[in-house]
């Protein structure tokens with residue numbers, strides 16, 4: 434192992450300076466997940482619990498009932514769980530053998546929360562890179578997806594964040610990320626079209642150009658022998 438980079442993602446309430454990736458006081462690189470305005474207010478759990486209680490009351494619910502009584506706390510803790518990223522450690526190795534072909538981890542299941550409706554979108558990610566001087570631990574490609582998915586997101590931004598992060602940290606010859614997801618805000622409500630898949634991609638470096646682009650997208654989008662299906666139980670997102 435030639436390099437070990439630890440990226441800690443603290444709960445937002447503990448962060449001193451919300452913003453994009455920044456240097457932490459302990460010398461590690463901290464990735465702040467609240468990529469919106471740099472002056473995002475801190476999290477106030479008690480205030481959030483009160484607000485959910487008020488919301489339920491305003492929706493005409495009797496919040497004194499045995500099941501609803503503790504629901505505001507449950508809801509707030511559920512959101513905090515869904516929106517707090519796990520710490521991420523990116524482990525890289527010298528590419529001593531000079532491997533130069535595509536490294537692709539396909540069918541990574543993920544879930545995130547849509548920023549517009551606070552409803553989940555779930556699907557699979559396909560993450561690839563063309564190595565330069567370094568290889569990365571394979572599981573880390575899945576961890577990067579999970580890390581950035583734990584946020585209020587739009588699919589386009591999530592896709593780009595994963596690609597940009599790997600491009601910055603690995604210095605590879607190319608990076609490719611494809612996400613295919615179903616948005617519950619389109620399935621359960623609104624237009625009500627169950628079973629649609631939104632596909633987004635972000636390509637960097639050599640993977641932007643053919644023939645690498647076609648090779649990568651062909652594997653991801655099914656023109657190389659498999660057909661994408663909804664992310665299913667057990668994380669199976671594709672069918673031969």
Ligand SMILES: Nc1nc2c(ncn2[C@@H]2O[C@H](COP(=O)(O)OP(=O)(O)OP(=O)(O)O)[C@@H](O)[C@H]2O)c(=O)[nH]1
Nearest residue numbers: 547548549550586587588589616618619622623624
């Ligand atoms: N581009 C993009 N749009 C998204 C994403 N998630 C949800 N949306 C869309 O955000 C849009 C919000 O549109 P609005 O008209 O403000 O909301 P709405 O009245 O609830 O719209 P409907 O969903 O059409 O009922 C909808 O078209 C959603 O489908 C995403 O990840 N990316």
Ligand SMILES: [Zn+2]
Nearest residue numbers: 547549550618
């Ligand atoms: Zn939505």
